[in-house]
Each structure stands twice: as C-alpha cells, then as structure tokens.
Amino acid sequence: MKKIIVACGGAVATSTVAASAIKDLCKANQIPVEIIQIRMSEIESNLDGVDLIVTTMRIKKDFGKPYVNGMAFLSGINKETTEEQILSYLK
Amino acid sequence: MNMTNLLNEKLICLDGTAADSTEAINLLGTMMVQDGYIHPSYIGAIHKREINFPTGIVLASCGIALPHATPEDNVFKNGIAVLRLKQPVQFHSMENPDDNVSVTLLFMLALNGSENHLNMLQKLFAIFQQETLVQCMQQTTSAKEVCQLMLDNLK
Numbered sequence: 239m240k241k242i243i244v245a246c247g248g249a250v251a252t253s254t255v256a257a258s259a260i261k262d263l264c265k266a267n268q269i270p271v272e273i274i275q276i277r278m279s280e281i282e283s284n285l286d287g288v289d290l291i292v293t294t295m296r297i298k299k300d301f302g303k304p305y306v307n308g309m310a311f312l313s314g315i316n317k318e319t320t321e322e323q324i325l326s327y328l329k
Numbered sequence: 330m331n332m333t334n335l336l337n338e339k340l341i342c343l344d345g346t347a348a349d350s351t352e353a354i355n356l357l358g359t360m361m362v363q364d365g366y367i368h369p370s371y372i373g374a375i376h377k378r379e380i381n382f383p384t385g386i387v388l389a390s391c392g393i394a395l396p397h398a399t400p401e402d403n404v405f406k407n408g409i410a411v412l413r414l415k416q417p418v419q420f421h422s423m424e425n426p427d428d429n430v431s432v433t434l435l436f437m438l439a440l441n442g443s444e445n446h447l448n449m450l451q452k453l454f455a456i457f458q459q460e461t462l463v464q465c466m467q468q469t470t471s472a473k474e475v476c477q478l479m480l481d482n483l484k
Contacts, residue, residue, distance in 0.1 A: 247382050254447045255454050296425040309424045314458030
C-alpha cells in the first residue's frame with residue numbers, strides 16, 4: 239500500500255479534485271493507495287510512511303519526500319506528464 | 330443539491346469592464362446580491378480570502394479566477410456568477426501566490442454544504458479542462474448559451 243499526501247492551501251476543495259483524479263489513476267494502474275487529504279500547513283506532522291506528496295499550490299519547503307505539483311489536475315495542462323510523474327514514484 | 334437556481338442569465342455578464350481584480354469581484358458580488366443569492370458581507374469575505382488564498386488559474390486557452398469564500402450565514406441560495414471581461418485583470422495564482430495570472434473569465438462561487446460543494450467543484454474543473462467548452466464561453470454572445478453549457482455539464 240502506497241501512502242500519498244494530497245494537500246492544498248485554502249481548504250480541502252482543490253485537493254479533493256486532485257485526490258479523486260489520483261485515486262482513479264492508481265486504480266487504472268492497479269496500485270493500491272491510501273490518500274491523506276490535508277492542508278499544506280499539516281503536511282509536516284503527517285509525513286510518517288508517506289511515499290509521495292502532491293499539492294495544488296507550489297511548495298518551497300523540502301519535506302524529504304518525493305513531490306509532484308498537482309495543478310495539472312485542475313487546469314488540464316500537462317496532465318499526462320503529471321500522471322506519469324506520479325506513477326514513476328509509486329512503481 | 331438543488332440545481333434549478335444554480336445559474337441564471339442574471340448571474341452572467343459577458344461584456345464586463347473592471348480596472349482590477351477587486352472591481353471584478355465587486356461586479357460579480359453585486360449581481361449575486363441583487364438577485365438575492367448572498368448578503369454583501371460574503372463579498373468582503375471573498376476579498377479577504379483572495380489575499381491569503383488567491384484563485385487565479387492558467388488554463389490552456391485563457392486565465393480564469395474562482396473567487397469564493399467559506400459560506401457562513403451570508404449565502405442564501407447556491408449559485409455561480411460568471412463574468413467575462415473585455416480586458417483582463419491580474420489575479421494572483423492559486424498555484425504560486427507570487428505569480429500573476431491575466432484573467433478574462435471569472436466564476437464566483439456561493440455554495441453551501443461541503444459535500445455538494447466538492448462535487449460541484451470537480452464538475453466545474455472538468456468543464457475547465459475541456460478546451461472547446463472554455464472557448465465557447467470566451468466567444469459566445471449569448472448568456473443563455475453559457476448558462477445551458479454549464480448546467481448541462483454540472484448535472
């Protein structure tokens with residue numbers, strides 16, 4: 239089971255859009271995942287066992303975990319590249 | 330969610346002019362206040378949220394913004410107001426607040442109830458990812474068409 243943090247700045251709204259896209263992506267690639275949806279400010283205290291961090295807001299801080307910018311799930315721009323990037327960290 | 334009131338032609342302005350993002354948000358807010366969707370205090374809440382969590386997004390064919398706030402008792406009925414500007418205004422980027430986005434299409438969201446809100450947001454982003462739909466909203470002169478296009482895709 240892979241553990242992914244999906245976070246956005248404001249509330250849970252945009253991260254829900256990204257999280258649902260990632261869920262579908264992993265399902266299609268038969269990768270079991272646990273998705274933790276939190277605010278950006280809560281990432282630090284939820285890093286235990288996390289395989290990947292995806293955010294809809296750019297983060298400047300390095301949490302020592304693989305990171306992918308998930309804005310493509312909102313804008314649709316470069317969505318395939320983002321999907322490939324995510325899969326590469328989970329395989 | 331009750332969809333019947335979600336959009337109507339009174340909430341759509343296709344030839345707006347605004348000097349900046351503040352004016353654009355006020356234009357949208359005024360439409361929603363006049364049609365009984367929100368209390369004016371919701372507009373203030375949006376301005377405040379926009380400073381901390383800006384909503385500008387770059388799409389393939391244009392920049393959009395989704396000004397909204399967390400509804401308290403200031404949203405009377407769920408609605409989405411649409412504003413198309415003749416000249417773009419600058420919003421800060423949701424992805425990176427240090428960046429600016431030139432915005433010509435704005436969608437003001439006044440949505441109560443978190444579960445419905447999220448579902449609606451997913452469908453909205455599905456619209457934004459379809460270039461043909463976004464282009465249609467950029468070009469059409471018919472508020473009715475925008476209304477119908479959105480309602481069809483938000484079902």
